[in-house]
Amino acid sequence: MDLLAATDIIIPTKLLVWFGLACFFTALGCSQVGTFLVMRKMSLVGDAISHSVLPGIVLAFLVVGTLDSPWLLIGAGLSGVLATLLIELIHYRSRIKQDAAIGISFTSLFALGVLLIGLKAGKVDLDPDCVIFGQVEYLQGYPRVEWWGLEFPRPLVSFAVVGVSATVVVAVLYRILLVSSFDPSLAASYGYFPAVVQLVLMGLTSFVVVSAFQAVGAILVIALLILPGATAYLCANRLPMILLLAGVHALLSSVGGVWLALSLGINTGAAVVLAGGGLFTLAWLFGPVDGVVVRLWMRRRAGEGREPVSACE
Amino acid sequence: MNMILGAGLSGLSGLTLALIASLALGLASGLLGTFVVLRRESLFGDMLSHAVFPGVVAGFFLSGWLAREGWVENAKNPLVILFCALVAGVLGAMVVTVLGNSTRLKQDARLGVVLSVFFAGGIALFGFGEPAGVQGVLYGQMAAIDATDLRLMLGAAAIVGVAVFLFRRPLLVVSFDEGYAHNLGYPVTWLTLMFSVLLTMAVVVAMQAVGVVLVSAMLITPAATAHLMTDRFPRMMVFSVLFTILASVGGTLLSGSISDFAAGPVIALCATALFVVAYVFAPRHGLAARFWRDRGQRQRIQRENVLKDIYRVLEREGFPAEGVTVGAFEAERRLDREGAERELKMLEHAGALIRRNGGERLVLSEEGWRQAARVVRNHRLWELYLTNEAEYQADHVHDDAEIVEHLLGEEAIQRLEAELGFPKTDPHGSPIPQPSAPPIHTTS
């Protein structure tokens, strides 16, 4: 791969915008919902849901024939619910612990999904690689819609709808989510029943995961869910700011990742995640709250006899 | 040595290779899976499988390059690939630890971050060309295993097997109770590191068979199945290995007959199928076993409750020798004729009841009397205990006594009697029967 030649490539702006927007809207929704998953120490569950929705999506796809359909959401939702039920069934009715129950549940469902794709691959236009790798690139093949004089592939609209509505829902339910995540007993006393909140969160996760599938592929969805929140957690002390920074992370990693992908010729999904990982590393080093460099600097200041000021005021 | 092994293997058919691979898979993944499940580190295993992926891809690249430069003969050199995989795996684990020491991020988020970023790295590497055989890492390639892959799998599995055998006791202690391991002077850090390395090897083996994502299926599901089947650790390991091999062989054969598609998912689903079977039918812990146990007990409790009521009627009427009328029985149990007949049949079947006068009068057999007296004694003693010692309210006593009286063993009864001072009557003034005394009312 001749890097010199790569930098000479003029990146088609249209593709940059399309792919960037697709990834951004997806990442936005995931970042908001995923931040709460991180706060609740439920990253593993997020990973499980992201794998478990595959059979639902595949079945829905086999029925409607296109990825651009709300039926995929329903399929995903049902699949996610099934996963949750299986986990409960295994964990509560036998001596198997929760982490193993989650593992058994999501690997079975994922295997089922991959098998379905494999069996039907010849009959329908669904490539197993698309599922694993994401298929933002295929956006080009879809019919266009026009907005404000500009052209966009139609799926972009659904990405936008999912991303924005997920963000709005999180904003509306913010207080409930905050209290339930911080202090479930207090939440219960306010009538925000933990079991219900959990279910809603699982539902939201399944909802945003469907778009994420198409953007970055099944295996990297977890990145879109937790990298923004994890990165923001290292940079801020209050939840509203964390949610905002997570959104910023979504934007930067999407744009940066798409640019990387188009210039270097690597898979878009992987590039977005790597960009996100880069941002995470920056936060790890320089984050105002938890950054390594910042902490070392603080310690040096304290060592010099100055009043140690908490970085969090 | 390599060449001999290679020569031996290349002569075998694809199916035989797959079968041998299943053995390797069983040994490596099955053994380590036991530890993973017991340590509750399923997510850690998942992270390793994703973190190892870029290592394997890089290994393919490196191996190919070395082959072109003439350093090795094989473009898919197993040692090179394994080495790169190990490096990646250990690196991933190290990053997780570093993040843990330097940030407030919780374990689940740390694992998720490393898992996804490393995996993305692996996929990104594909942008530089896709070396032959790498697809197999994603989906597994049981159906298409060749001699080279097998050498890798067997080698790794052998190392894992030997290491687990040699260090089984320290590994077990460290997994179960790290504090105690320190106490015993075990080098806990080294053992944990060794465990990570062994786990990485098991992951590499599993990846060859079922692909990256489903590695967890091979690590966890068979081990969980084994956990349902036995309470003993050595047996759990054996079962785990066995189930892994079964799933692998079954899945390979099955997928071969269904389609050309990779065997990975079918193997994973076979492992799940085994789990479901164990979930339902495992002795002691399975659903069926528990159901039968509950049912047996429910039947016993019901039988004793009926006997208790018969006793009460007998007591009220002064223990008449002719026994009790069916009508009185129906009234006491609040049943209609049909329901009463069912219960009476049950008692007769158990040898506790005898019917006289054309079925109209009920008389307890000697065995029936003993059981009835015992359960009534238990009930009344327990009520007395609750009322006196535990300051129970009058309207509570009956509900709880109903269950406990059936479960009191002789030892507990003796303790109760002693603590209550060998009472003669219960809180309602009814006498407490002595089952050991000769029956007041018998057959004859």
Added chain:
Amino acid sequence: MIALETHDLTVTYRKRPVLYGIDVVIPEGNLIGIVGPNGAGKSTLIKAVMGVVRSTGGWVKVFGKPVKESLKRIGYVPQRESIDWEFPVTVMDVALMGTYGKLGPFRWVGEEQRRRAREALERVGMLPYAKRQIGNLSGGQQQRVFLARALAQDSDLYLMDEPFAGVDAATESAIVELLKELRSQGKTVIVVHHDLQSAREYFDMLLLLNMRLVAFGPTAEVFTTELLQKTYGGRLTILSEMAEKAAREGTGKLHPKNEP
């Protein structure tokens, strides 16, 4: 008026009975301590009252109504160890949470709520720390923040789970003063407490608990050797064993309802 009433309250956790048939009637306007040995179910009693933990039998009424209807009148202060101190909230955020109950989940937080939160923080002496993230506080300070939250709730019945655990002497006296103040305002304060000696000084009434209600009444009456021995002495072992056996081996039911 009766603040809290339970009848035959029973809670089983993982096949082990934790509370067994609790009957208690607690009059309002008192400062009440719950004492008993470890594992006696003290925290569970409070959680069962709140409905945080599901009971397998019996019922609970708060101010004469089922708990669900009286939730807004209850202020709950949990055990500190159940909190994630690295959660991104500040002292002020936590105090404000106290106002959410009456505010409801969707209305904007207004000046009224902020004022209540500020006043609550002031009362416990934590107003200067308002902008600090909760992890950067000492044990005593953390406890005070949660008390401020409870104060901001402006409840009629307060349920507090070991508020004095791991707290320095100065904070402890400050908290006791605060509780007495609440009591003089007519509130009912029920506190799970771990130390017998101080329990005698702090509380008007004591509830002696060891899976069963051993005694409840004015401190002077209840703090007797005999009753204390009954609570801490382990004579109820047969009961707990049998109840556990019933839960484990029986058809799994201590009471007709299913266990959680």
